[in-house]
Amino acid sequence: MIMIYSADGSARPLAAAEPIDVCPDDTVWIDLHCPTRDEETLVERVLGIAVPTRDELKDIEPSSRLYAENSAIYMTASVVWRSDSEQPELTDIGFVLAAGRLVTVRYAEPKAIGLFIGAFSRCVDGRWSGLKVLSRLLETVSDRSAEILELAERKVDDISRHVFAANARQGRRGRVFPQAILFNIGEEQRLVAKTRDSLASLYRLLTFFYALPVLQEDKDMRELCRTITRDVQSLSEHANFVSGNITFLLDASLGFINLEQNAIIKIFSIASVVFLPPTLAASIYGMNFKVMPELEWTYGYPLALCLMVLSAIVPFFFFRWKGWL
Incomplete structure (x- = not known):
């Protein structure tokens, strides 16, 4: 689909079958x-330029994403797409400045x-x-x-x-659900990583754009571009900070999981x-020997039971005293 936008802010669609002079x-x-x-093909005939194909937009070499050719300036940036979903992606957008049009x-x-x-x-x-517009x-x-x-x-x-908070309340009353937590952490890490890649791409484009003579001639747009470049650089640093927090949170979550398992x-x-x-x-009193004095005792069986219970209670309280429980 083609949409054309005029200097007065109006817009309308353009069909491929329309004549070449249809563009105001x-x-x-x-x-x-x-x-x-x-x-x-219609846009190429109207402006006399080569429109980047989808495969050309995917090139990662700087020389393929930022260049000038036949009085036209070609730039490509990666922008975050579907950031509100569970699977954010990067999409490549091509920007072409030719004959005063974008x-x-x-x-x-x-x-x-x-x-x-x-x-x-x-x-x-x-x-x-x-x-x-650009x-x-x-x-x-x-x-x-x-x-x-x-x-x-x-x-x-x-x-x-x-x-x-969940691990502070946990004690012996419940447990944390690490799978859901790790899934959420991974989801946010993916989003921040995509945003960092987008900001890096945008910074390279702005650096190239700022050096263009056509921008240097327009004082207002030059200052705006400089401001955007500073903002993008600041956002990149902030993205690194958020990524560091996510890494810490992942390590802490894995630490809590290890503590729970331990x-x-x-x-x-x-x-x-x-x-x-x-x-x-x-095991001792279950042995079948003919000569076993305890077999003849009247209280041999209760004594064996008491011995087993006592041998279980003594280690239990010893562990409690040592702080192992």
């Missing part, structure tokens, strides 16, 4: 969402793009231009990354509170030691 002169942004080959090529619907489209018609600081779009992606990190940090804090093993070990003397006494 005041068009500042052409958004290609999951384009077909016919739609790509062309975006994408095969997903990141929330940042939807937020920017919703705000496009409410521009309050003058008319749009291709350079301005700068504001990158700003929206940066703001959305900040929201994702903020939500992830809150969830990590909730998980941390649950882990430590406590269980300790109980079985002590139980085996407690019942070892009674087993020994029962």
Whole structure:
């Protein structure tokens, strides 16, 4: 699908079968969402550029993601997608500046793009231009990354509170459910890792974008780009901080699991030691020998029972006194 956006904030779809001159002169942004080959061909004929294919957007080499060709500037950034789901992903978005217009090529619907489209018609600081659209779009992606990190940090804090509070109340009355906790920790780690990768990609793009002569000529957009670059750098550092907290939380959770397992093993070990003397006494008096004095005693059987009980009680209280129980 092709959507074209004009400098006055208006937008309308564009069909691949429409004539080449259908694109108005005041068009500042052409958004290609999951384009077909016919739609790509139409944009290429209108602007005289090569539209990046889906495979080209996946290239990871910097020379394939940030370059200039035939008076057009090509940039690719990885943006977090489906951050609200259990399986967040990265999607590659291509940005092409050509003839004063911005062309975006994408095969997903990141929330940042939807937020920017919703705000496009409410521009309050003058008319749009291709350079301005790109700068504001990158700003929206940066703001959305900040929201994702903020939500992830809150969830990590909730998980941390649950882990430590549950283990503080645990004692002998219950147990923690480590599988669910570890699943939640892994889920947040995946989201933060995807956001870190996205911020790294965005920082490389902004560094390349800031050095372009077309940006240096526009003072307002240059200052905006500098601000976004600082924000992205700060967010990257914050993402590292959140990732460190997740690592600590994972280590703490595994530590609690080990303590719980050790406590269980300790109980079985002590139980085996407690019942070892009674087993020994029962084994001795269960022997079938003809000459065994205790067999002729009137109170031999009660005495053997008392001996077994006493041999179990004495180790139990000894362990309690030593603090092993």
